[in-house]
Amino acid sequence: xxxxxxxxxxxxxxxxxxxxxxxxxxxxxxxxxxxxxxxxxxxxxxxxxxxxxxxxxxxxxxxxxxxxxxxxxxxxxxxxxxxxxxxxxxxxxxxxxxxxxxxxxxxxxxxxxxxxxxxxxxxxxxxxxxxxxxxxxxxxxxxxxxxxxxxxxxxxxxxxxxxxxx
Amino acid sequence: xxxxxxxxxxxxxxxxxxxxxxxxxxxxxxxxxxxxxxxxxxxxxxxxxxxxxxxxxxxxxxxxxxxxxxxxxxxxxxxxxxxxxxxxxxxxxxxxxxxxxxxxxxxxxxxxxxxxxxxxxxxxx
Numbered sequence: 001x002x003x004x005x006x007x008x009x010x011x012x013x014x015x016x017x018x019x020x021x022x023x024x025x026x027x028x029x030x031x032x033x034x035x036x037x038x039x040x041x042x043x044x045x046x047x048x049x050x051x052x053x054x055x056x057x058x059x060x061x062x063x064x065x066x067x068x069x070x071x072x073x074x075x076x077x078x079x080x081x082x083x084x085x086x087x088x089x090x091x092x093x094x095x096x097x098x099x100x101x102x103x104x105x106x107x108x109x110x111x112x113x114x115x116x117x118x119x120x121x122x123x124x125x126x127x128x129x130x131x132x133x134x135x136x137x138x139x140x141x142x143x144x145x146x147x148x149x150x151x152x153x154x155x156x157x158x159x160x161x162x163x164x165x166x
Numbered sequence: 167x168x169x170x171x172x173x174x175x176x177x178x179x180x181x182x183x184x185x186x187x188x189x190x191x192x193x194x195x196x197x198x199x200x201x202x203x204x205x206x207x208x209x210x211x212x213x214x215x216x217x218x219x220x221x222x223x224x225x226x227x228x229x230x231x232x233x234x235x236x237x238x239x240x241x242x243x244x245x246x247x248x249x250x251x252x253x254x255x256x257x258x259x260x261x262x263x264x265x266x267x268x269x270x271x272x273x274x275x276x277x278x279x280x281x282x283x284x285x286x287x288x289x290x291x
């Protein structure tokens with residue numbers, strides 16, 4: 001059938017950045033659209049059981065995307081993403097933050113700088129997202145958002161998650 | 167350095183991870199821990215200090231035999247957020263994949279002969 005999907009989640013050893021990489025068996029155009037057009041983004045951006053509701057999306061350099069993710073209990077997590085650099089169908093960067101419904105950033109919550117790269121070949125598209133956190137504490141606060149609870153892992157798995165510096 | 171950073175920098179070394187792996191099966195002395203490695207006792211002690219500072223291990227008080235034991239709390243904290251965040255992204259991407267599959271299924275018309283003209287937004291699979 002189709003090729004095995006690639007999924008990488010690499011925590012850099014300074015713990016302040018994460019690379020998430022995934023391949024999709026789809027050409028570049030629909031994948032790029034899925035990341036940059038509101039009507040498509042809202043269909044998938046929130047991981048289940050959350051739903052994403054987009055208030056506004058201005059996809060251009062200096063533009064802002066404002067949305068919230070709603071949990072099954074009706075809890076809403078407002079976020080924005082400010083676009084910095086856009087290279088159509090190849091790359092975009094910016095920073096996101098948790099905020100209130102007016103887009104006022106919540107300073108207690110982490111701000112993450114992003115770079116998303118899109119590479120297509122043979123009808124397959126690889127998306128690589130580099131997430132950079134201001135500090136490891138910011139990463140901890142991501143957990144405080146409480147998406148999922150509890151998980152114990154052996155040292156072997158931990159080893160796989162961490163990049164080793166030999 | 168905050169606690170999580172301390173945990174990660176302590177873990178960012180293969181020797182220290184190997185020491186932790188050994189300690190996960192029970193306490194051990196410095197000599198026992200040093201045995202599998204071709205390094206001096208002081209070098210192993212240095213690694214143990216880093217682990218101790220990160221509170222990943224604790225050392226016994228007996229002067230002669232100060233066994234090291236693993237402390238799970240910081241380790242669990244570190245793995246917990248990583249796993250949750252990883253899952254968060256994986257689930258998000260799974261959803262995107264589902265959407266792309268649906269899209270391609272919709273776009274794929276009843277088997278007609280492919281035209282050489284390339285549609286701009288079409289799937290060319």
